[in-house]
Amino acid sequence: MxxxxxxxxxxxxxxxxxxxxxxxxTTADGEGPIPVSSTADTCxxxxxxxxxxxxxxxxxxxxxxxxxFYLLGEDGLRIVGEVENIGPGLSRDLVVLAAPxxxxxxxxxxxxxxxxxxxxxxxxxxxxxxxxxxxAEQITAxxxxxxxxxxxxxxxxxxxxDAFVAAxxxxxDDLARELYAETRMHWERIxxxxxSFGDLDPKLDLREADLEPGQEWTGWHRIEKDLWPPAKGYTxxxxxxxxxxxxLLVADTAELLERVREIVITVDQLGNGAKELLDEVATGxxxxxxxxxxxxxxxxxxxxxxxxxxxxxxxxxxxxxxDPELAAELDARFAELQALLDQYRTEDGFVYYDQLSKExxxxxxxxxxxxxxxxxxxxxxxVSVS
Amino acid sequence: MTEDVxxxxxxxxxxxxxxGFLAVAGAGxxxxxxxxxxxxARANNASAEASPAxxxxxxxxxxxxxxxxxxxxxxHFAAFDLTTDSRARLISLLQAWTIAAAQMTQxxxxxxxxxxxxxYDAPPDDTGEAAGLPxxxxxxxxxxxxxxxxxxxxxxxxxxxxQRPGALVDIPHFPADDLDPARSGGDLCVxxxxxxxxxxxxxxxxxxxxxFGTAAIRWSxxxxxxxxxxxxxxxxxxNMFGFKDGTANVKAEDTDVDSQVWVDPAEGPAWMTGGSxxxxxxxxxxxxxxxxxxxxxxxxxxxxxxxxxxxLSGGTEFDEPDFNAKGRGNEPLVAETSHVRxxxxxxxxxxxxxxxxxxxxxxxxxxxxxxxxxxxxxxxQDPRTSFIPVQTALARSDAxxxxxxxxxxxxxxxxxxxxxxxxxxxxxxxxxxxxx
Numbered sequence: 001m002x003x004x005x006x007x008x009x010x011x012x013x014x015x016x017x018x019x020x021x022x023x024x025x026t027t028a029d030g031e032g033p034i035p036v037s038s039t040a041d042t043c044x045x046x047x048x049x050x051x052x053x054x055x056x057x058x059x060x061x062x063x064x065x066x067x068x069f070y071l072l073g074e075d076g077l078r079i080v081g082e083v084e085n086i087g088p089g090l091s092r093d094l095v096v097l098a099a100p101x102x103x104x105x106x107x108x109x110x111x112x113x114x115x116x117x118x119x120x121x122x123x124x125x126x127x128x129x130x131x132x133x134x135x136a137e138q139i140t141a142x143x144x145x146x147x148x149x150x151x152x153x154x155x156x157x158x159x160x161x162d163a164f165v166a167a168x169x170x171x172x173d174d175l176a177r178e179l180y181a182e183t184r185m186h187w188e189r190i191x192x193x194x195x196s197f198g199d200l201d202p203k204l205d206l207r208e209a210d211l212e213p214g215q216e217w218t219g220w221h222r223i224e225k226d227l228w229p230p231a232k233g234y235t236x237x238x239x240x241x242x243x244x245x246x247x248l249l250v251a252d253t254a255e256l257l258e259r260v261r262e263i264v265i266t267v268d269q270l271g272n273g274a275k276e277l278l279d280e281v282a283t284g285x286x287x288x289x290x291x292x293x294x295x296x297x298x299x300x301x302x303x304x305x306x307x308x309x310x311x312x313x314x315x316x317x318x319x320x321x322x323d324p325e326l327a328a329e330l331d332a333r334f335a336e337l338q339a340l341l342d343q344y345r346t347e348d349g350f351v352y353y354d355q356l357s358k359e360x361x362x363x364x365x366x367x368x369x370x371x372x373x374x375x376x377x378x379x380x381x382x383v384s385v386s
Numbered sequence: 387m388t389e390d391v392x393x394x395x396x397x398x399x400x401x402x403x404x405x406g407f408l409a410v411a412g413a414g415x416x417x418x419x420x421x422x423x424x425x426x427a428r429a430n431n432a433s434a435e436a437s438p439a440x441x442x443x444x445x446x447x448x449x450x451x452x453x454x455x456x457x458x459x460x461x462h463f464a465a466f467d468l469t470t471d472s473r474a475r476l477i478s479l480l481q482a483w484t485i486a487a488a489q490m491t492q493x494x495x496x497x498x499x500x501x502x503x504x505x506y507d508a509p510p511d512d513t514g515e516a517a518g519l520p521x522x523x524x525x526x527x528x529x530x531x532x533x534x535x536x537x538x539x540x541x542x543x544x545x546x547x548x549q550r551p552g553a554l555v556d557i558p559h560f561p562a563d564d565l566d567p568a569r570s571g572g573d574l575c576v577x578x579x580x581x582x583x584x585x586x587x588x589x590x591x592x593x594x595x596x597x598f599g600t601a602a603i604r605w606s607x608x609x610x611x612x613x614x615x616x617x618x619x620x621x622x623x624x625n626m627f628g629f630k631d632g633t634a635n636v637k638a639e640d641t642d643v644d645s646q647v648w649v650d651p652a653e654g655p656a657w658m659t660g661g662s663x664x665x666x667x668x669x670x671x672x673x674x675x676x677x678x679x680x681x682x683x684x685x686x687x688x689x690x691x692x693x694x695x696x697x698l699s700g701g702t703e704f705d706e707p708d709f710n711a712k713g714r715g716n717e718p719l720v721a722e723t724s725h726v727r728x729x730x731x732x733x734x735x736x737x738x739x740x741x742x743x744x745x746x747x748x749x750x751x752x753x754x755x756x757x758x759x760x761x762x763x764x765x766x767q768d769p770r771t772s773f774i775p776v777q778t779a780l781a782r783s784d785a786x787x788x789x790x791x792x793x794x795x796x797x798x799x800x801x802x803x804x805x806x807x808x809x810x811x812x813x814x815x816x817x818x819x820x821x822x
Contacts, residue, residue: 061700066713085713087700090691111714212561212782272680279675283788286753358752365753369674376678 032056033093036107038086039063043107043116051125052100059083060091065110069094074102076117084111100124135318139382142314143265149310150190154260157186161253165246168223171239177227181296181349184220188303189310190260191280192273197259203252207289218248221293228293267315271379274311277304278372286365288353298350301364302341308375309334315382322381326374333371340367402500404493404517438581442521445488447803448660450811452525453647453740453765454638456617458579461609461744462586463666463761464594465531465572465796466601471543477816479600483528483576483593484810490585493521496592513595516588524580526589528811529664529798532556534573549815551655553663553768554799560781560792569668569794572604577664577763579742583610605794607668609744609761616742622695622703626671626745626758627789629688630695633703634730636740646738646772647765657814660802665739665773667762668746668794674755676789687785689724697726723785729776737772739764759790769797 033056035046040063059069066087071080071094080103081096100122106115160183167175187194187205195201202210204219211217222245226237237245284290285301312319312330319327340363344351356364438458443451468476486496495501497511504510535550536542559565578589587608594603613625614632618639625631636646649658676684681692689707690697697707699719709727711719720727731738742765747758766772781787801812 066700066711066719068714085698085719087691087696087698087711087719089694089701089705090696090698091693209564210562213558215561275678279678279788282675283672362753365755369755372675372678376680379680 033058036060036069036105037062038067038069038107038109038116040065040109041116043069043105043118045105045118045120048119049121049123050098051127052098052122053125053127055096055098055122057094057105058091059086059094059107061086061088061109063109064088068108068111068115070104070106070108070115071096071098071120072104072106072117074104076104098122135321138318139267139315142318143267143270145314146270146311147263147265150193150260150263150265151257153186153190154194154257157183158253158257160186161250165250168227169243169246173227176223177294178348180220180224180227180294181291181299184296185299185303185306187220188280188300189307191304191307192269192276193260193263193265194256196263197256200252200256200259204249204256207292209289209292218245219252220249221291223249224291225293228295230293268379268383270311270315271382274308274315274378275372275376277308277311278368278375280304282365282368282372286361286368288361291353295352295354296350297353298341298344302350305334305337305341309338312375312378315378318382319378323377326377326381329374330371330378333367333374337364337367337371340364402495402503402512404495404501404519439520439522441523441581442492443523443525445491445526445804446806446809449648450525450527450661450800450803451491452527452577452579453662453742453800454616454643455523455525455579456620456638457612457614457742458523458525458581458586459610459612460580460583460586461612461761461763462578462583462590462606463609463763464576464578464590464606465604465666466574466576466594466597467604468534468543468573468601470600473544473816475600476544477810479597480528480812481810482596483526484804485807486592486596487526487528487589487811488804488807490516490589490592491521491524491526493519493524496596513588513591515591516585519582519585519588522580522582522585524578524585524589526593527577527579527664527800529575529577529800530554530812530815531572531574531796531798533571546815549655549657551658551799553649553653553770554797555770555774557665557769557795557797558774558778560777562781562787563792563795565795566793569605571796572798574601575664575666575796575798583608607666607746607761607794608748609746611745613743613745613760614741616740625743625760626673626747627676627684627688629684629690629692630703631760632741632743633690633695634738636738642738643740646767647740649767653768657812657817658799658801662740662765662767662800663769664798664800665762665764665766665769666794666796666798667792669760669762670757670791670793671759672755672789672791673758679789686721687724687789689720689726698724721785723783725780725784725786728779728784733779734772734776737766737776739766739772739776765800773797 034050036057036059037044038059038061045057057069061067066085068082068084068086070082072078073080080098081094083092083094086092103120103122104117105120106117108115160179164176164179164183167179205221206217206219207221208217208225225234226242229236281301281304285297285304288295288297290300291297312334316327319330344356443455445451470476489496495512495517499511501510501512501514501517532550532554534544535546535554576590576593578586580586580589590606612623614635615622616635616638618637622630622633636643647662649661651659685692685698695703696705697720699708699711707720707726707730709718709720709732713719727733742763744761744763746761747756749757751757764773801815804811804813
């Protein structure tokens with residue numbers, strides 16, 4: 001909140017850590033978060049003034065209705081920051097980066113109407129705040145570009161799935177095995193988007209271990225098991241079954257494309273998506289659980305990493321301005337993980353996962369965690385701009 | 387054999403208190419002076435500790451201790467497989483365990499000669515590492531797995547198949563279960579809970595030693611940091627996700643203990659009257675990815691405020707969640723897929739379990755991540771109407787599933803308590819089988 005605090009944080013921690021420190025601080029001398037009490041008819045903000053920089057409020061709902069708290073621009077329209085859905089009796093923190101100027105605070109008990117407003121002044125602390133205008137434009141550009149990327153990947157997925165299915169139905173298992181991992185990469189690159197369709201995800205990507213009793217197993221991994229059958233106790237699918245599962249895969253993938261064409265990506269989805277892709281790697285791929293029959297986990301690994309990198313690259317200009325240290329760390333960690341993965345490239349793609357040694361798997365896991373941790377700060381860094 | 391054990395029981399009136407050892411030793415005369423001094427020093431340290439350490443819960447009673455007993459801070463849990471087909475040996479084991487458990491829970495040394503007495507050329511009865519330590523609230527709770535009655539291939543090793551309770555089912559496979567057979571099941575279980583981990587470990591160690599030749603440990607689990615309060619006098623602790631856990635737990639003081647925890651006598655079998663069913667699940671948490679998740683998402687997944695433990699619909703920790711409360715966009719404040727909603731009694735015809743779980747961290751995995759999680763322990767009247775439907779709902783939709791994995795599972799019938807040192811845990815089961 002003070003310039004010195006900001007400088008220290010820039011030297012050692014990211015913005016998020018600063019926020020963490022601030023919100024834990026005590027409020028005795030006005031240094032910590034500003035207490036706000038929201039009731040049915042009052043919105044008492046402990047002070048109507050704060051120095052520019054990171055400004056924190058701890059909003060306590062002392063009323064009986066769900067409430068919201070806003071920091072608005074001088075015009076009373078532009079939302080600088082908000083916390084919503086604060087249940088009665090609960091407290092929640094609002095942390096914003098505020099430039100000097102006039103603002104309004106507003107509590108909105110019952111979440112309707114204009115709210116109970118008051119003027120709020122942010123004095124000039126001398127803290128170096130980046131102007132938000134151009135950044136906001138960069139963010140819009142990033143989300144637009146990502147929406148186009150997701151559509152492109154979904155389209156390629158449809159085309160490649162058709163080719164894969166054709167080989168599988170025709171009984172050309174060698175070709176189908178060859179196409180399997182490459183085709184799935186289009187899915188894995190946009191996995192957080194694809195997974196946001198809760199009904200399509202299990203139809204297309206469910207693993208056998210995750211089946212519910214009575215649930216029919218369809219999709220990629222059903223066919224995977226048929227192409228890389230276990231040595232014992234497996235009954236191959238009949239031609240008729242092959243055709244049925246293939247038709248379902250094609251239809252569900254077409255449906256996916258239709259829906260991806262409709263979506264509008266927001267900046268927080270972009271920031272979270274990158275982190276989720278790394279989580280996918282950390283929990284599914286690095287453990288070798290995703291492709292338990294084909295062992296093509298490294299293709300998925302690469303595709304998840306591609307997807308995360310695309311998201312990050314689009315946001316990178318914003319991160320550079322907001323938190324240059326985070327940007328530098330992310331650039332380095334992405335490069336490190338990619339270099340590690342490149343060691344396992346072969347002519348046809350990658351080494352099969354069951355051929356990696358324990359030490360190699362651990363090395364990958366450690367690099368995934370090293371990237372995942374700073375990547376989890378991406379969303380706050382870019383969302384605080386908009 | 388049975389008679390031998392009973393003789394021992396009566397002789398055990400000459401009990402050796404771990405704390406009162408010096409007096410006994412003094413009377414006995416010539417023990418190595420240095421050893422006695424060491425014990426005295428430890429005893430003095432222990433006596434300076436707070437009162438929970440001095441707590442001794444009665445072992446004998448209508449119900450086994452360690453269920454509604456206020457949850458202690460440490461756990462050592464072990465599942466055993468019988469290595470014999472002899473019914474007599476099984477009975478002897480249960481008798482010997484009963485006596486040793488009664489001694490240890492009272493802060494006494496196990497066996498007649500204790501940790502330092504007996505023949506000089508024989509190993510001591512008690513392993514000794516708890517000498518000088520107070521009772522530490524130790525409870526020892528013994529249960530029977532379904533394989534005691536019928537093995538997986540249908541064998542009735544001990545003539546007990548007809549006594550298998552209907553509620554002692556085989557737990558179904560839930561979606562995303564990743565169970566390790568080596569961490570699941572077991573013919574017998576022993577739950578040792580204490581305020582001092584050394585006392586809990588000492589209990590399992592001595593009971594497993596007594597069992598050599600009759601039963602061997604199949605798997606065991608150490609737990610630290612209780613994750614449930616079983617008494618209204620206790621603060622709700624936090625699990626490894628950093629959230630208060632088991633707020634809505636059945637507590638010893640609750641009027642519904644009889645209807646939720648203890649077996650309904652009308653349901654039977656008669657030998658289980660006063661008993662309960664224990665579900666044990668080793669739930670691994672991927673805490674590394676959880677720690678990277680925003681507070682907003684963490685709270686949305688659990689359905690509670692992280693700081694205070696209040697439901698997101700508002701109020702304080704012990705207020706009931708209001709699942710109809712809506713927030714922005716008319717979305718429920720407590721999400722449909724949140725843990726608290728899916729697990730809440732109101733979603734399951736009011737059934738509750740008495741949870742008694744512990745946090746665990748068993749070192750790390752081969753990926754350099756902490757092997758951490760929750761060792762879930764829950765006592766209930768009938769798992770068919772409590773754990774199984776609740777876990778079915780959780781396994782299907784719980785938003786938390788992304789961060790947890792069930793890797794071990796077991797269900798045990800926990801018989802009523804033993805009345806006194808002539809009785810033993812599970813005696814009624816055998817009385818019904820053949821006349822004793």
